[in-house]
Amino acid sequence: MLPTTDKMLINRDFNNITEKRKLILNKGQLNIVWVGTSYNLPNLQIVCEDLENSAKELSKRNINVTFFVISNKPLYYEFANINLENITWKREIVKDYFERSHIGLMPLVNNQYNRGKGGFKLIQYLSSGIVTFGSDVGMNGEIITNNTGFISNDSWANKIVEIASSPDYWEKLSRSAFSRYETKFSYKRNLDKINKILEE
Structure with missing residues (x-):
C-alpha cells in the first residue's frame, strides 16, 4: 500500500x-496551518475550542498564535486569542x-x-518539516509518531503549549518530521516501489 505523496511542497533549502x-517562534509567534476542501471544515470545528485554550495559555507567555486555514471556503469561528487567516x-x-x-x-x-x-x-x-497533530482515526496513527508530532482523540491544548514554548523541541520534531517523509512517504520512495513492481 502506497499512501498518496507530494513532492511539490518540499523545501529546497530545508x-x-x-x-x-x-x-x-523565538520571537513569540506560533503559526498553525490546516489545508483542505470545505467539505472537511466540520472536522476542523472539533478542535477550535482546544486551539483557543492553547492560545489563551500561550498569550500569558507572550506567544501569539496565527491560524492559517487554506480552503475553497472560510472557517467561521470566533476566536478571542487567535488571529485567524482564511486563505x-x-x-x-x-x-x-x-x-x-x-x-x-x-x-x-x-x-x-x-x-x-x-x-x-x-x-x-x-x-515541509511541519510538526503534525492528528486525530487517531484512519491512517493518521500510521503516519504520526512521537518524534514528529502528536496523535490523540483527546485534548491537544497542553501539547501545543509545550511545543510552542520550546523552539528547540519544535526544531527537533520538525527535523524528525522531514526525515520521516524522506524515509517512509517520499515521492522518490513511491516511484522506486512502483518501478520495482512494473519490472517484476
Missing part, C-alpha cells in the same frame, strides 16, 4: 527554512504558507468516511 521558522486555496501559494508554519492539523471526526482517509494532508506537512 535547513534555512527551519532556522527562519525557529526564529519566528483561498491556490496550489502556488500553499508552499509559502507551509514554509511559515510550525504545526499542521488533521483533526477527524471518527466516522466511516474518515476512517478511509489516507493521511495525505499529514504527508504534505511532513514534506
